[in-house]
Amino acid sequence: MSEKERPPYLPDLPELYPPTEFVPGAAQVAVVEPLTAANIAGEPADPAGPAPPVAQEQLVPAASGTPAPTGEQVTAADEEARERARVTLRGRVGAAPRLRTTPKLRLIAQFPLAHRGEDDRTIWTQVVAFDARAEQVRDHVKKGDALEVIGYKHTRSIERRDGSTRDVEEVYATVIKVR
Numbered sequence: 001m002s003e004k005e006r007p008p009y010l011p012d013l014p015e016l017y018p019p020t021e022f023v024p025g026a027a028q029v030a031v032v033e034p035l036t037a038a039n040i041a042g043e044p045a046d047p048a049g050p051a052p053p054v055a056q057e058q059l060v061p062a063a064s065g066t067p068a069p070t071g072e073q074v075t076a077a078d079e080e081a082r083e084r085a086r087v088t089l090r091g092r093v094g095a096a097p098r099l100r101t102t103p104k105l106r107l108i109a110q111f112p113l114a115h116r117g118e119d120d121r122t123i124w125t126q127v128v129a130f131d132a133r134a135e136q137v138r139d140h141v142k143k144g145d146a147l148e149v150i151g152y153k154h155t156r157s158i159e160r161r162d163g164s165t166r167d168v169e170e171v172y173a174t175v176i177k178v179r
Contacts, residue, residue, distance in 0.1 A: 089149045091115030096143045109134035129173040150175040
């Protein structure tokens with residue numbers, strides 16, 4: 001029932017999603033000052049002074065390397081471009097998955113996946129899985145298994161010994177299904 005159709009004796013509905021100054025879904029972390037019992041209740045910290053301000057938030061860009069949004073609206077073209085990067089691949093694992101652990105104890109699994117392209121040729125794609133999906137790969141995936149992988153294309157540059165760079169395209173897996 002919309003606000004105009006609501007009977008006058010019912011209280012107003014709260015605003016479910018208040019407007020914010022940042023674009024949702026951006027890689028950002030909210031840093032919040034610690035709250036104390038005094039400033040939650042609105043009581044002054046000491047009887048002589050005024051109440052301290054309650055939790056001020058500031059947005060800090062995450063360590064992922066994505067730039068902090070500047071308050072612009074996300075356009076349909078941006079959403080479409082981001083959605084185009086998502087891929088679904090169905091194919092067979094070309095080699096036993098390689099597992100490694102980062103210094104922060106994050107498990108990473110990599111394996112090549114052979115799948116059919118649009119022109120019916122075989123395409124090899126490097127698939128990378130992190131954390132829980134990497135554990136799933138470690139426990140259930142072996143060479144020759146038929147898989148369905150849903151993930152996002154990611155391109156990174158690798159520096160060669162001669163100083164030039166080479167771009168490597170990978171798929172960061174979000175869903176891995178053994179068929």
